[in-house]
Amino acid sequence: MKPTRFETAIALIDKANTEDINTYQVFGIDYPKELLYSQRMTRKLLQFEPNASRALQIAARAQHICRWKIARDEYPMDRVGYLKWRETLKKMHAELTADILKQVGYDAEYIDRVTLLINKKFIKKNEESQMLEDTVCLVFLDYYFEEFAAKHPDEKVIDILQKTWKKMSAKGHEAALQLNFSDKNLSLIKQALEG
Incomplete structure (x- = not known):
C-alpha cells in the first residue's frame, strides 16, 4: 500500500x-x-x-x-x-x-x-500553537530536565522552571505534575511554583 x-x-x-x-x-x-x-x-x-x-x-x-x-x-x-x-x-x-x-x-x-x-x-491565542508549546515544555520536563538541573545552580533551575510554567496552559501544568521527578527536582519545582 x-x-x-x-x-x-x-x-x-x-x-x-x-x-x-x-x-x-x-x-x-x-x-x-x-x-x-x-x-x-x-x-x-x-x-x-x-x-x-x-x-x-x-x-x-x-x-x-x-x-x-x-x-x-x-x-x-x-x-x-x-x-x-x-x-x-x-x-x-x-x-x-x-x-x-x-x-x-x-x-x-x-x-x-x-x-x-x-x-x-499566537501562543496563548491559538489552540494548536498552545498545544505545541505545551508539548515542547513537557518533552523538556520529561526527558531533559533532570540532566539540565544536575548541571546548573538551583536559582537558575528555578528561573527556567518559572519561565517554562508561564508558557504552558492549565492542561499542560496538569500533565507536567504527573511526570516522574527526583525528590530534589520535585522540591525545586515546588519552590518555582511558589515563587
Whole structure:
C-alpha cells in the first residue's frame, strides 16, 4: 500500500534528522540527537492530545529539523544573541518543513498553517500553537530536565522552571505534575511554583 502524504512527510523529516552529527545516548545506545527529540515530540503530543491534527503532528515532528546546522556559538553568547539564534532556527525549521510539504503535495494553505505552528505564532491565542508549546515544555520536563538541573545552580533551575510554567496552559501544568521527578527536582519545582 502506498504511504500517505502525511506518512511520507514524517519519513522525510526523520530522514533529514538522521543526518544529525550530534548524538544522545539512551540505555547505552547512541541516537541522532534531533531524530530522538522529534520522535519524543510525537510521542508526547499524542499522549497529551490523542486527537491532534495531522498539521500539528507534522509541526511537532519538525520542531527541531536540522537544528545542528545553525550552531549557538554563531551568535553572541548573551540573551539577545540567544533570542536571535532561536528566531533564525525557527525560520529555518519552517522553511525546510515547507519544502518537504510542497514536495509531497500539500497546498499552500496547509503549508502556511504548519509554518505558523513551527514559528510559534499566537501562543496563548491559538489552540494548536498552545498545544505545541505545551508539548515542547513537557518533552523538556520529561526527558531533559533532570540532566539540565544536575548541571546548573538551583536559582537558575528555578528561573527556567518559572519561565517554562508561564508558557504552558492549565492542561499542560496538569500533565507536567504527573511526570516522574527526583525528590530534589520535585522540591525545586515546588519552590518555582511558589515563587
